[in-house]
Amino acid sequence: MTQTKTPNGFTLDDSGRRIALDPVTRIEGHMRVEVNIDGSNVIRNAVSVGTMWRGLEPIMKGRDPRDAWAFVQRICGVCTGVHALASIRAVENALAIQIPTNANTIRNIMHLALYVHDHLVHFYHLHALDWVDVVSALSASPKATSELQQSISPWPHSSPGYFKDVQDRVRKLVGSGQLGPFRNGYWGHATYKLPPAANLMAVAHYIEALNFQREIVKIQAVFGGKNPHPMWLVGGVPSAINMHATGSSGASINVERMNLVASVAAQSLAFIEQVYIPDLLAIASFYPEWFKHGGGLASQNLLSYGEFPTRANDDSNASLMLPRGAIVNGDLKTLHEVDLRDPAHVQEFVPHSWYRYPDDKAGLHPWDGLTEVDFRLGAKTRQTPDKIEAFDESAKYSYIKAPRWKGHAMETGPLARMVIAYAGGNARVKELVDGALGKLGLPLTALFSTLGRTAARGLEAQWAAEQLVEQVAYLQATIKGGNESTANTEKWSPTTWPATAKGVGFCEAPRGALGHWLHIKNQKIENYQCVVPTTWNASPRDAQGNIGAYEAALLGVPLADPKKPLEILRVIHSFDPCLACATHVIGPDGGELTVARVL
C-alpha cells in the first residue's frame, strides 16, 4: 500500500519519485530530509532523519552538577546560552535553590538579548536568501531602492548613494568568484518574486545586520563576564554588582556598563522596528502563497514551556511573561497545563529511532530516559556500499527520538509561543500579531504557515526588544533601591545536599522548547537527559504512526524544480533549524543531481 493516513490526520503517499536532502552538519541540527513527490511535483510524503547521535547524556554521568552547564553549553555552537540556562535551572530545581531577584532579572536580560540576536541573525543570515535573490539585486536601480526604503521606514540609511555603494560591494564579491555567504544559492530560481529594488534593499540590510549583531553580544559580555561562552552560576549569576566601581576591572556590573546595556537595548529595538519588521512585511507581501504552504502541525498542536519569570523562583503562568501551555487540535480557547515533572506529559518514543528501550512501543519520561544506541536499517532501505540513498521509514530511521506531549506530536518555537501567548490573552502580543496581519490583510489562521512562522519570529523579536528595554530599567531601579545581591550560595557546598535529588530545567530557546532532566546521587550526576527543540520539530514517526512537525509541514508543498528544491529550504528554514547544512539532492536512480546549501 502506498497511501496511508496518519492518526494525526495527514495522508502520506510514497509512490512518487524520492528526493533526499542530506545536510552534513555535526551540530544539533545534523539532519536529512527525504520526500516523495507526485506527477505534479507536489510533496506527498516526508521523512525527517537525524543522522548523528548527540551522545551527550552518557558523558554527563558522574560529573559535578554545578559544572554541568559548562559541558552542555558546548552541545551546539549557536545555542550555548540556552543549554546553560536549562542546566542551572534543573540543578536549582533538584536542590530547591532560590535565586535573588537581580539574578532572575539579569538572566531575563541575557535571554531576551539572545532572542533579539538569534531572531535577527536567523532572518537576515539564515533565512532571507530563501526569499531574496542576491543576483537580482545587482540589476536594481539605487534610486528606486532609495524610494522603496523611504516609503516603508524612517531608517536613515536610505540614499541612492548608499545603495549604490552596497551594490558595488556585492558586485565585487560576486565578480571575484568568492561568493562567501552567497555561494550555492538558487539565484534566478523561478519562485523568487521580489523586484530588484526590494532585493537590493534586503541585501543592504543583510550587511547592516551583520554589523549590528556585534552590538547585541555586548550584553552577554557584560553580564556573563565574557563572550563567546559567557559564565553561568547555579544559585544566581556570576557577576557582582558594584555601582561605585569604575573602569573595566573584574567582572562587576557598574554604572558605565549598565548605561552600555541600556543603550544597546534601545538600539536593538530601533533596528527591529525600523529595519527588521518593515523588511519582513515588505518581503511577505510578495509571497502570499507562502501563508498557505508549510503549516503542518501548527494549526493543530503547539507547545511552549513558558519563559521569562517576572518574579524570581516563580515559574507559574502568573509570573511568566510568555505562558507555558499546550494547544491541541487547533482549539485556541483551551490552553492545556503542561507539567514537566508529570511522567504522563512529556515522553519520548523510539520505535522509529535508533535507540533501544525495554519495550519499544512504550514511551519514557526523560527522568527515566535511556540513551542506548541501536542502529538498524529497515528492509526497504536503498543503499550502495558507500552511502544510503533512501531510508526505510517503516523501520527505525533517525537518531532523533520522537517526543510527545500526552501522546501528541507538537510544534514548538516562536510561532507556538506567540499563538499560545495570544490565546492566553497577552495584550501586547495580540496587538503585535493583529497589527502585522492587518497590514498584510490576512486572518489569524495565516500564521499557520511557512511565512506565518517567519513572521511570528519577527514579531517575537520586537516583543523581546521591548521587554529587554523594560527589564534593564527594572534592574537599574532595583539596584538603585539598594539591592545588589546576585547569588545565593547557601547550598553551594554539596554537603548541604540530600543523598538523592531530581530536577527539571525548562528553557524556551529561540527555536523552541528545551528541557533538561537530571538525577543527582551522592553529589554527582546519575542521569541527564535533554529534549531539545529540534527533537520536537524534526521528530520521526511514533508507534502509532503520527508524523512530526517538519514531516507534516512539507506535505502539499509544490516544487517548481525538483533539482533545485528551494521550497523545501523555505519550509525547513522557517523552523530555524540549528545551523547551516549542505545538502545533496539525489535523483531516482541514486545519482547526485545537484548540491544545495541550506543556510
Next chain:
Amino acid sequence: MMAADGNTVLLGIGNVLWADEGFGPHVVARLQERGDLPPAVELVDGGTQGLYLLPLVQDAARMIVFDAVDFGRPPGEMVVLRDGAIPAFFGQRPLSLHQTGFTDVLAAAELTGRCPRAITLIGVQYANIETWGGGLSAAVAAAIDPAIEMSRRELQSWKEMPHA
C-alpha cells in the same frame, strides 16, 4: 573581552566534546595556563560559534586561528596557511560545520569591509573526531606545544613579541 581596534587575536575553534575536534580550544587553554602572552594579544576560545565570532574578526588587525584539519597527513602533523589560502581550504574540505561557519565569518567580515590585515591558520591533522566526550588523541595533544611555538614565530614576524 571585546578586542579593541588594532588588536592581535589568537583564536581556537572547534568542539571540545568531539575528541580531536577540540584542538583549537585546547591550545587556547594551554596558553591561558602559561599566561605569558603580551597584553596586546587577546586569547579567545571560539568554540563552534560561527557567525557569532564576526565582531572578533572585524576588530582584529591580525589573527592566528588554531584548528584541527584534515589534510590526509599523519595524525599530529602541523599545517600552516596564510591569508587568501584559508577560505579556499575550508571551502573545499570542511572537516565539520564549524569550519564552514568560519569561512562564512571571514567572507562576512570582507563584505562589511572590516577584516584582519593578516590571518594565519595553524592546523593540526586530527586522528579521531568521533569519540563523544573524548579528550585529544596522543598525537594531537603532542602537537599543542609545537603549534604554540609556531604562533610565537608568527607573532614575532608581526613584531608583536620581542625576539627570544
